[in-house]
Amino acid sequence: MQVMTVTLTQSVPASHWGKADVTFEGQTSFIHLNGNAPLRQVQMAARKIRSQGINQVQLEGDLWTIDLQWVFAQGFATAKPGYEVLWCGDEKQQQTLAHRLEAANFARQLTNDTPEDLSPVSLATQAANWLKAIGGDKVSFNIIEGQALLEKKWVGIHAVGRGSDRPPALLELDFNPLSADAPVDVALVGKGITFDSGGYSLKSSEGMLAMKCDMGGAATVTAALGLAIKSGLNKRVKLYLCCAENLVSGHAFKLGDILTYKNGTTVEIVNTDAEGRLVLADGLQAASESGAKLIIDAATLTGAAVMAVSNEYNAIFSPQTETIKMAQQCAAAVGENVWPLPLDPWHRDACPSAYADTANSRPVKGGGAGGASNAAGFLWRFVSPNANWLHIDLAAAFESSATGLWGAGATAHGVLTVAELLKR
Template sequence: MTDFPLPLAHLTEPDPSAVPIHAVTAEGLAAWTAGQPAPLGAWLAATGFTARPGSQALVPDAEGKLAGVLLGVERPDDPWAWGGLPGTLPEGAYRLAADGEAAVAEAAALGWALGCYAFTRYKAPKRAFARLAWPAGAGRARVGRLVEAICRVRDLVNTPAEDLGPEQLAEAGAELGRRYGATSRILVGEALLAENYPTIHAVGRAAARAPRLLDLTWRGPGAEDGPQVVLVGKGVCFDSGGLDLKPSSGMLLMKKDMGGGAHAIALAGLVMDAGLPVRLRLLVPCVENAVSGNAFRPLDVLRTRKGLTVEVGNTDAEGRLILCDALAEADAMAPDLILDFATLTGAARVALGPELPALFSNDDATAEALLAHGRRLGDPLWRLPLHQPYLKMLDSRVADLNNVSSGGFAGSVTAALFLEQFVSAGRAWAHLDLFAWNPEDRPGRPKGGEAMGLRSAFALIEDLAAR
């Protein structure tokens, strides 16, 4: 569901006449300047350029035309170091001044393309973006699939609930699957009960648009005995809070509550486009948490797909309810890896802010690999503990579990502990509690929907496939 030319259109074929961009660090500026003509050093000194990360210096030639650009960076292999250029440089063609290592070339191409993103479904962009010649050494196919996946997340999250309900979200995943020959089925309404997905049905039954489950399967080339990976994403297309109604301020951004589902769909697209030798399954429960006469109620007891009973302590903790049925189905396959993505708790945002997804995992090797990829790729995560003593906070007098904890402590931890009850011990599982939204503009990351942890998760699956 891309309603604009992909930002890749702003990456062009090599052009010798393009303006060169020199990436320099604050520590390396003096050495770099020493190798340049004296007037250039004088110009940089006069303009106060110190190569502070994110800063730019436009360098004129003897005729006053733009001869080059200096970009201050901390790490040239960080894509976000390049993301601010397309919208701030004068329109025109640019190139990297020197061929660098592949990691720098790919970072520049990725950051530049993402800096050209604009959500234009309802409003035309204000200006054209500057263009960059494909850097030598950049893997075009790899950069292209990453840009498309990240833009897919941004597009889906940015689309208002009126135009992206459960049907449209599920179809977005199925449509993507058809491109790669995947098999999809979508269970709708009463079919969820017939096939034993009772909590997905309970959460979504009050809405005018029926709840549904996207179930996609795909097998990569040579993957007959390859690792099995299951991706699960929270697809709450709008969350009113249900009968425990949110205030208007809490409801304002709830079009983004399907951000986890958007991530899972986009990650499946990355795996399929790369042709990884894995057996893939994608499960996205798609619902709207609404209010009507048949809405599920506080203190109702729901029976889950796994058979555990859950007392509803709060109808606004619906994400974990739809995820638990999907996780139970994922776990029943005994896969090598389960990854779930969800805009699950405000507590995670209080703890880590909007830019840093909370990572929970029952497997240290999986968690450490995700964290390492995040550091390397500039796509960070922060691990929080599955502190087992807190499980008692989910005790219920009338059911196996409550869907919320008693008291206001450790909300993201208890939510993750709730989900863990639907995954078998010893099964490698990671849960990403993310915001999926930029609250303000940053280089390459405009205000609005955002992919978080996506590149790290893809690198983890690449590792698994390689093994």
């Protein structure tokens, strides 16, 4: 296989190339940097090069930083295998990029997997085994599945997953490189809905097609923890993956049902398609019980977040201004995009119920105005008041079809941000 060399240049392309920012000469392609948003420009250039049927490239030249190489690889990636990006730079830079790629590819593989092949228990097991392979005896875990969830009072995961013949599951994983009684520094919570039909609030066929991606939050936090461990993480972190398959059957939960959570909160179900927040409520309670100083949850939670920030940003929420600032700094440090959306105390009461403490949504299409903030407000009810908390609504985690920045499928956008947060 011939390898195309890709070089960055600050020169203007020859006139016969017109306004093109990617030009070719023999086995070399040139990306002509124009000084305008270089990360975005390079990622889009990678898509252009890939669209020419080029499968293997060698990055070459002095202008390639770690972040520029990384966004090129992001743009070059596709859901189908058979492509390769060869890094440049010193050994340390190449090792950093190799670790990033392993983590991102793990998240992509999980997210792009078919709903038939990735059941809730399979998701929990693959995540646990991958982290165990990286962390060795510093990693221990437990998977609670099926009826055992009710014994532990994890009613949200059980309710959402009980309509499927394949049992729901909660993965509890502990990475502890310190002493047995070391405090938990960070707790990670991931939404792991391996397929979302919408339940009795049934999605359209078009809306259901990409719903294998609804476990993108679980993939993101797992990959981030693996990357952080590979990068020398030396703090205790707990991981909770809330895994279920939201299907319709005679066993499925129904509109009008009321769930009583472990912390006593009662929730009326007004939309079975607002299921992600129901499983995350269990995970956030488990994370709160760990005593973690910082709780981070990640989820492909609301279409409202996509409408607000597009699919080029992940939306972030927190009651603490400093936590928002830290997330913005961490994302900027690794070249990823986040944008804060409103979260005020009154958002906890934005989904009222005549029958319970709260409803799980508003009984209108899409949850009504401010749906992403209302979902965050719902989750806030299940977070310890003693913890700093960051909620990430992963608007940028998946592309249903190829764009100028991404190939179709999982993007892994968000993995680096969470990994960076773990270092702080």
